[in-house]
Amino acid sequence: MKDKQNNSLEKVKREQIEPARNEQTYVPVTDIYEKDDAILVRCDMPGVTQDQVDIHLDNYELEITGKQSSEKPEGFDLLLGEYGTGVFKRKFSIPQLIDRDKIRARLHNGVLDIELPKAEQAKPRKIEITTGA
Template identity: 40%
Template sequence: MSPQDLEVQQKKELESREETTKTGRYFVPFTDIHETADALTVTMEMPGVDKQNIDINLEKNILAVTGNVDFSAYDNLEPLYAEYNVGNYARRFTISSKIDQNAIAAAMEDGVLTITLPKTKEAAARHIKVR
């Protein structure tokens, strides 16, 4: 099977119920969520975000991820032609309480953030043999 041709995905602006005190746009990062027998993996595309500028916060089963773009990289540059807009990223997910909240790990590579949420032992799938 030959790989499909890529198409541009239009960025979706974040619709938030709260307002921020900071100026600037927020976009919803494209996200994949996968589940295996022992963990849930959340993968988010946040191009232009450095790993120091990512904030992952888990409170009351809400996983909130914010990524800020360093706009100073665009200083001294005058836009001539534009196909996409640049802004920060933010997204929230409600996660189940079956996640071991102390063992959550995150890694950032090439603008892609991967968050691994391990399941608690009780929640991990178990095979039960019928005797």
């Protein structure tokens, strides 16, 4: 007979922990910043690696997709599974003209930064006033 007090974490089958399910879709928490010459889109995407992120800008629509992996640590068996994995998806309408050749993206510690430089014609400019008759 097993001593339940000393064996509180017993190995169970994955099917007992969570039923088979389709991939979960998450909406990443996002902040958007703007300055005169660029827009910065910052998304939280924990558990997503650089090769699992896809960013598309089509006309005025920015689409971001990131897939989390559900790999278990090597040599370990799952005892309790509460951490959900799936796909992050988010779409935004970008009302500015963007210089597509200068777009940059960086993923660091689960935070994705996408810098969208404004095209010259979208940047604010000062209009000079002339005098005359």
